[in-house]
Amino acid sequence: MTSATTFLFFAIHLACIRAGNSPETFVKLECKEEYHGVYGQQSLLQCNVKAVENVTILTVTWKRVEADPLLLEYHKDTSNLTPGFTFAEPSWNKDNMNVSLLLTKTKMADKGVYECMVRTDSGDDTATTSLSVTAKYITPTLSSIPETNIKENTDVTIFCNSTGGHQKGLIWWFDQDGYNWTRRAELVAKETDDGLFSLSSKFIVLKATSSYTNYTCKVLNVNGAVEGKASFVIQLAPQVSGTCCRACYLWV
Secondary structure, three states: OOHHHHHHHHHHHHHHHHHHHOHHHOEEEEEOOEEEEEOOOOEEEOEEEEEOOOOOEEEEEEEEOOOOOEEEEEEOOEEEEOOOEEEOOOOOOOOOOEOOEEEOOOOHHHOEEEEEEEEEEOEEEEEEEEEEEEOOOOOOEEEEEOOOOEOOOEEEEEEEEEEEEOOOOEEEEEEOOOOEOHHHEEEEEEEOOOOOEEEEEEEEEEEEEOOEOEEEEEEEOOOOOEEEEEEEEOOEOOOOOOOOOHHHHOOO
């Protein structure tokens, strides 16, 4: 092989590499393997383009592997964004190597594996990352039947309600001395349309007295950690003191 032929061979080989036949040599898309999001909050899936020289991004796509539609697509200076999904940097442009995806308000349905594809003028690459989503129960609300002016030694039903957990949780009941009355309560857990759970517990205080009027319900997640609690005071009717007729004070 002559020197001229050898030079021509290497020139063609280099041109093929720069055209994208071996893009991994010049362009690498780096994404963290797993992210943890919180329901209702922003989630950031970080991906960055690494290159051995300055490159210009031609195309970026983001999609959830379990679904067909693209969540984000940039091609030839035009961006198509699904509501709720955008570039992490609002002023992103084709020279910005940060192609991270921002979920503006994370939903339970957003969990799964995400795929990012980047094509540049020096090659392309694809990477995946996964997103798990958790949700916490909100501070519980309490009510009772009867509500107010409850007579001593009357049975009182107290209700404790909470929503927002991503898995079925528990509600525990305690009196003012810290005694656990959960065994006497009835719990109903339902999955809502948004993939979360609602909890409702009913606890009956038998023959309520002024000695024990304060009760607390605690909401626990599936791992037994307390995510919220609230206290309730039974509204007993004021005690009426004894009365004496006017005649009691007259001399006979």
